[in-house]
Amino acid sequence: MLRTLIIFTLTILSFTASAHGEQEHGDEKQIKHIIDRIKYGWENGDGKPFRKHFMDFDGARYFESGGQNKGLDDLVEHHVEPEKDALVFLELHFSNIQIHIEDAMAWAVADTEVKGKVRKSGKTFDKTGFQTFILKKIQGHWKVLHTHSSSRNRKPMKAHH
């Protein structure tokens, strides 16, 4: 009887742990997909991924190297979409993505590389930096609450002798 009870308990625990692991894997997959869509949105001056995956609210703030956009409309209309015309091209790469999930809140950090060319001046830029994403799970879907990016010019590679 005792053996049956132990086996039953272990089975339940194992099932619960497995379900939790799968849930977390699903959450990470969803958050990685959102990050990928954000990359697409920036590179193509397309506000749709932001409209879909960001949660707009009174007080929404998106920081970038000492500047900010206030609210989702400001981010999309005054930052994301204008870049389509202002830049000849923009390449954004996220790497070393780390996702931390705690119940209904998640934060993700990534290393960033951003390259582009300004149409008006013809100047190019090549920067490296970091990105922070803060997300909240709402009705089963992760939504971006806040972002913070910062970067600086890429350091020239040292010559090896």
Place this chain on the structure above:
Amino acid sequence: MKHIHGLLLLLSLSLSITVSAHGKKHEEKVIMKGLHTPAAKVVMSFHKALRTGDKALARKLLADDVQIYEGGRVERSAEQYAHHHMLSDMKYLAAVSSKPLEHQVKVMGDSAVSMARNHTKGSYKGKERDYQGMETMVLEKQAGEWKIVHIHWSH
């Protein structure tokens, strides 16, 4: 040293949460929210500890595995920060003044996020400083205490 700049950002937030929009044509909507929460108090205590040079308190409020981004650099533990930039940050913050512009803290269960913006002005090592800084912090409740697990400073 440059990394200090962003850092000062909010440090002074704990000085005052009263904000005025003097000299502006249109009054800006300024948000100061969630500052009464225990998580926010940890953020403000951390600012104060940096400003006053309280190394022990600043270290205590950081999780051991805190990740700190500043000025394109990263520090991946509290020990690394305490032995590298914390002391220079403290010297810098003691030399300049910082005025809070906005600060919001959202608590979600045992996690919290702090988003803040401030204006820093002053002179340090013969250079004039005058800029807006941004700060994002993530906190987690660990063994009943709020700890800072991530900081992102930029300016």
